[in-house]
Amino acid sequence: MNKETTALEETKPIEAAVMRKRRESGFRVLFRNPLAILSFLYLAGMGLAAVAAPWVAPYGPNYMDIDARFTAPGFHHWLGTDHLGRDVLSRMIFGARTTMGVSLAVVMTSALAGTALGLISGFFRKADEIIMRITDLLMAFPPLIGGLAIMAFLGPSVKNVVLALWLVTVPRVARIVRGETLVLREMTFIKAAQMMKAGTGRIMFLHILPNIMSPLVVYFTLLFAGTIMAEAGLSFLGIGSPPEVPSWGLVLSEGRYYMRNAWWLTVMPGVAIFLAVLSCNLLGDGIRDVGDPRQYGKARK
Amino acid sequence: MLRFLTRRILTIIPLTLVMAIMMFFLMRLLPGDPASQLLGLEATPEEIHALKVEMRLDQPVYVQLITWLGGLATGDLGESFYHKMPISKILFNHLIPTLKLTLFSLFFAVIIGTCAGLVSAVKQNSLTDRILVVISTSFMAIPGMWLGLLLVLFFGVVLGWFPVAGYESFRDGGFGSFKYLVLPVLAMATAEIGILTKMVRARMLDVLHQDYVLTAKSKGLPFWKVIFKHAFKNTLITVVTLSGMMLAALMGGAVITENIFAIPGMGRLIVASIARRDYLVVQSAIMFITFLYLFLNFLVDVVYAFLDPRVSYGSLKS
């Protein structure tokens, strides 16, 4: 009984022919889903703002204007200022850099490594034994606790956050890829390819990978949301990104002591995290629906 | 059934052992050594050496490893540098609040999430369903720490209904002690309620399309019996499976929540000990909380095996 696969039950791979047909009209379905489009646009906008932070942000992230401490949101400081007179909007935009950057780095690297490990695991018995024992070990820790353990001994730094969260996500990706690979490998069209003596590498990349891509992409968007939460959590606890690097969790954490008087210090970063996570989830749902034949208006039996 | 459970226990033991070894080496990752880290820059070499002896750091690595493992087995984990108390005792003192927080949240989330998911699925496409879908989707995206802060602000500060922070044991406060748990449990459970509602709804819709539900209807069973007996029991299995995953999330969430609400649990202990560089405590506490998680997960599996004959009769390979 594999818990990760039960959670992803709705995204099981289906036969290749069906998948190919889906890809053709997949975008049309995605386009019919305004929420998914909106989410995508929001995330893209956020990403752009993060990349262009030095040009977009009105102030430097650590620029202090002591006279303007605790300014409520207004014309000069759209989202107000904090206890040191730093502009919240600017800190949020630079914070997006940290939070989204960390999450992107974690998801991309663990997607690559996890997919590779999962594919290998699904094809080679011996490697499978070893890889699965290691994933068992890494997954024995509740995710945030595992990250905490690593951060506790490595010390707060952005690099360490990426490493810690990477170690938490890789085994999970590997597990899911392995599961999907095993299911697909048993299916007739892969068997046929094997019979025609296609090389293992060829089967992996031409037959397995394209067909597990669609459930995986859904999983990655959800993983991205999870990583945003985890990064914010670690930074909130003060063991994530160091004090001089603003991140949403850090802004939230610093602001909480002034919650009674300066509500915006608590509300704004929370809203940012909420919207980012919500967008990822909605986008994930949208992509999942593309893989769902029911969405084509076909009568279902 | 018995064979399934024994097999599950047998996988936990080596896992814990390897984890313990890993935690031991993780501690060695610290720049410099824990003793000089602890004492800071002003410490004299003599002081550092004395602490090293106290922390058994002067012994060869394998001796230290064996001491650590032996300690884990016997419950003697050494002494906390900060508290000057046996670590096992500290852990025990901090265990109950975390356990209470986690289990209450789980319980609460399971009840609410399951009911909401069930209603949502049975009334698919109705207004109720749509509202529940929106709510569950939003709940899933609410950061627990943020919700915790907002709850404190609103129910604690503005309305004054609940204490803004703190904790009381049941022995001291009786049923009144629960007022300290209301806001933390809400903060922790909300996201899980969202996830569970969504999953239960999806699973229930899936189950309602299964042939055996049609069979049950064709027998002449009344609607509620089809739903609550035949469909729901199948959905319940998903809930149990999800409970294992939710436990993982909740135990992580507990760390954050305990820090917001100043609840003296394991999570607060870990974070405070990191700040105090009390690494032995960090190491032991993480080990302990993980072991706790594995144990609770084992209990989840027991319930699962109990519910699903395909597991207990050994035909389903795990």
Added chain:
Amino acid sequence: MPLLSVRDLKTYFNVFMGTVKAVDGVSFDLERGKTLGIVGESGSGKTVSCLSLVKLIAMPPGEIVGGQALLDGEDLLTLSEKELRKVRGRKISMIFQEPMTALNPLFTVGDQIAETIRLHQKVNKKEAFEKAVEMLTAVSIPAPRNRALSYPHQLSGGMKQRAMIALAMSCHPQILIADEPSTALDVTVQAQILLLIDEFKKKYGTSVILVTHNMGVITSTADDVMVMYVGKMVERGNIYEVFNNPKHPYTVGLLECILKSTGGKHALKTMPGFIPNPINKPKGCAFNPRCSRRMSICMAEEPPVVEFGKHVAACWLYA
């Protein structure tokens, strides 16, 4: 008077792309103690016709738009949900195509049969269980008492289907609807299951509706046959008359298929052309694009139902 008399049954599904007229004006009679075979290709509305009789289709998207289904003179389609529950399992019971999934995996086979018995008969738990064991004996399951305590996953496919028959027959219904009861089983087991149903029919005088897309199955067990094509009744009548003297070109085609397939070499000959999209059926006779004897009127207007005694066909050829 026939036991069940269905007149002009119409069941539509409103889906995103439009309306699927899954059953569009089907009429048939089921005589006491007789077997009616319903044949047709996949998607022709066989299952929906059967499920509509006791309102077991998903509503929405499904909707029974019109028609009558008189059981002993009582119209099933006008019954309330509560009254229908007394019909389901007691007067009309069903067996489905997939024995693997038709039984609930979480309850023992005995429990599931006993549940039906307790629902319709005044017996206590223990008596119901004894009756369930009796039923399992009647369907010749070896070691019935042990099997009653087994969970579905512990039974083979054939055994599960036997258990399903035991469940369906446990309250001695007047009508047994068997929706492709043997399709999912292997060939030797198929014959056994059909024989078993036939035995029950003879023993209890149960009327059977046997749904299949295999003409061969019909010949050995059915008394009457109805051929369906995309929601319409195409031809109906006594099995000998329909087989010896098929009227509708579609029936002729179907019969040619089995005749040729028994002839050896071309084991699986099918008719040319495809089943039309149920949302967008061809105008006139739905079969006209595949018909070898098509006339211009076939493409313009729906064919009338022409009667040759009790043998009827919906075709312009005879109008």
